[in-house]
Amino acid sequence: MRILICEDSVxxxxxxxxxxxHGGHTVVAALPEASELAGAVATTDPELCILDVRLPPTFTDEGILAALELRRTRPGLPVLVLSQYVEERYASELIAAQGGAFGYLLKDRVADVGEFIESVQRIADGATVLDPEVVAQLLTRRSRDDRMRALTERERTVLAALAEGRSNQAIASLLFLSEASVEKHITAIFQKLGLEPDGGGNRRVLAAIAHFESVGATAPGDADHNYPNTQTGASA
Structure with missing residues (x-):
């Protein structure tokens, strides 16, 4: 896979x-700042971009704004954002933006090289991969929403796992539940959030998070990816 990196730390x-x-991929460009990103993407035609959130010159939001621009101008290009923190101001917008596959991982929580490489591949294959802490903070931030208060503690746990991109089978294994129980929880979650589980598993998670971000906002459309167990709203 052809990968472009934009990270200021050498x-x-x-x-x-x-x-x-070492994992068998080709790094077509490794940039220290976002100002060169658009030109590099145009000339190298990467299959995935990895961006730091805070880049020169101000080290505030250059990277995340560049990621938003990529999702707008290159909607088919998978993007992985690496951050030191959960940038709540932009996180929901990035997740819910119309665009290709997306990942948001926290640098300090990437503890296993193999899992990181696997996450990169999953994003390239069309999945959405979110650090559990990102999901937790977004859900907590929107806990005042009546729809969120309607969820049980177990349903919140299932929703967080689903938003990480886990399949029904993986959620069942993680939470020591049967797959039938997971399916029932997911059905209840979407009913309480007013979202019909009609086969767009990955986009249903994004729609739920976008729903928390802005009451009454229009949820993104479903993705055209084939994930396992999509009839219950799960993604691989």
Missing amino acids: LLREGLVRLLE
Whole structure:
């Protein structure tokens, strides 16, 4: 896979290059700042972009704004955002934006190289991969929403796992439940959130988070990906 990296820390940037190339991928560009990103994407035609959130010159939101622009101008290009923190101001907008596959991982919580490489591949294959802490903070932030209060503690746990991109089978294994129980929980979640589980598993998770972000906002459309157990709103 052809990957473009935009990361200001030279150690992390070079570390990502070595890690990804060791995993069999090709790094077509490794940039220290977002100003060169658009031109590099146009000339190298990557299959996935990895961006830090805070980049020069101000180290505030250059990376996340670049990610939003990529999702707007290159909707078919998978994007993985790496961050030190959950940038709540933009996180929901990034997740809910119309665009290709997406990932949001926290640097300090990437503890296993194999899992990171697997996440990169899953995003490239069309999945949405969110760090559980990102999901937890977004859900907590919207806990005042009556629809969120209607969810049981177990349903919130299932929703968080679903938003991480886990299949029904994986959620069942994680929470020590039967797959039938997981399916019932997911059905109840979407009923309480006013979302019909009609086969767009990945987009249903995004729609739920977008729903929490702005009451009454229009939810994104369903993705045309084929995930296992999509009849219950789960994604692979």
